Amino acid sequence: MTTEDIRGTDVSLMRPQVSAEAEHYADTYTTPPSAAVAALLEETQRVTPHPIMAGGIKEARLLQGLMRLMNARSVLEVGTFTGATALAIAEALPDGGRVTTIEMDDSVASVAKRHFDASEHGNKIELLLGDAREILRTLDGPFDLIFIDALKQQYIEYYDVLIPKLSERGVIAADNVIWFGLPWNPEATDPETEGVRAFVEHVRSDPRTRQVVLTVGDGLMLIWPNGTGSA
Numbered sequence: 001m002t003t004e005d006i007r008g009t010d011v012s013l014m015r016p017q018v019s020a021e022a023e024h025y026a027d028t029y030t031t032p033p034s035a036a037v038a039a040l041l042e043e044t045q046r047v048t049p050h051p052i053m054a055g056g057i058k059e060a061r062l063l064q065g066l067m068r069l070m071n072a073r074s075v076l077e078v079g080t081f082t083g084a085t086a087l088a089i090a091e092a093l094p095d096g097g098r099v100t101t102i103e104m105d106d107s108v109a110s111v112a113k114r115h116f117d118a119s120e121h122g123n124k125i126e127l128l129l130g131d132a133r134e135i136l137r138t139l140d141g142p143f144d145l146i147f148i149d150a151l152k153q154q155y156i157e158y159y160d161v162l163i164p165k166l167s168e169r170g171v172i173a174a175d176n177v178i179w180f181g182l183p184w185n186p187e188a189t190d191p192e193t194e195g196v197r198a199f200v201e202h203v204r205s206d207p208r209t210r211q212v213v214l215t216v217g218d219g220l221m222l223i224w225p226n227g228t229g230s231a
């Protein structure tokens, strides 16, 4: 982690919420990334100023497990960065499956695109360049899995547009809801922390859905429609 701010968030206030020993243990007993995802992560470390933004392997493996349970064929990711999670998702999709991923920063998207093109699973990935707030309105769905991992102060906007585009058995996974412990730190008042606070409250008060917050990685909130089979 750098000592400078990440998009206005004071990193000196950020704290890992799981002990280093527990993270190491969980990493040890989680299937490592494929060679293609490992190469992508290695380049991300070398060429990007904030490689910490790349999705962790435990979250990627968790998403793959969920996809298997639900026979996911159609996945949407908001926030590609250099493409680690999109590539891991594509690797878990059956032939004919599709992951659509959206990124507004050309410099990181070009790294992602190069790795997608080099992968045998790249033909399952559609990379859309631009502002997700505009692009999401143009997508039809339905999506079996939606991974929200872009600007925290925009999460509510993504969520409200995407809830109707979730398939009947679909799940939304919203990343970084633990946000290094900042949501419950009164000293943290930056826009992204405020965005996380507002988002989790918004979901909690939404009668359309059920949800759980997992402490894996930087916190993953799984959200699903409150319909038949939901208690």
Ligand SMILES: C[S@@+](CC[C@H](N)C(=O)[O-])C[C@H]1O[C@@H](n2cnc3c(N)ncnc32)[C@H](O)[C@@H]1O
Pocket: 053, 054, 055, 056, 077, 078, 079, 080, 081, 082, 083, 084, 085, 086, 102, 103, 104, 105, 108, 130, 131, 132, 133, 149, 150, 151, 154
């Ligand atoms: C945390 S990173 C995504 C990490 C990626 N999902 C992974 O697992 O490797 C967030 C990304 O969202 C992008 N982003 C932020 N706001 C966006 C928006 N409104 N539209 C599209 N991309 C956005 C940023 O440029 C950044 O690359």
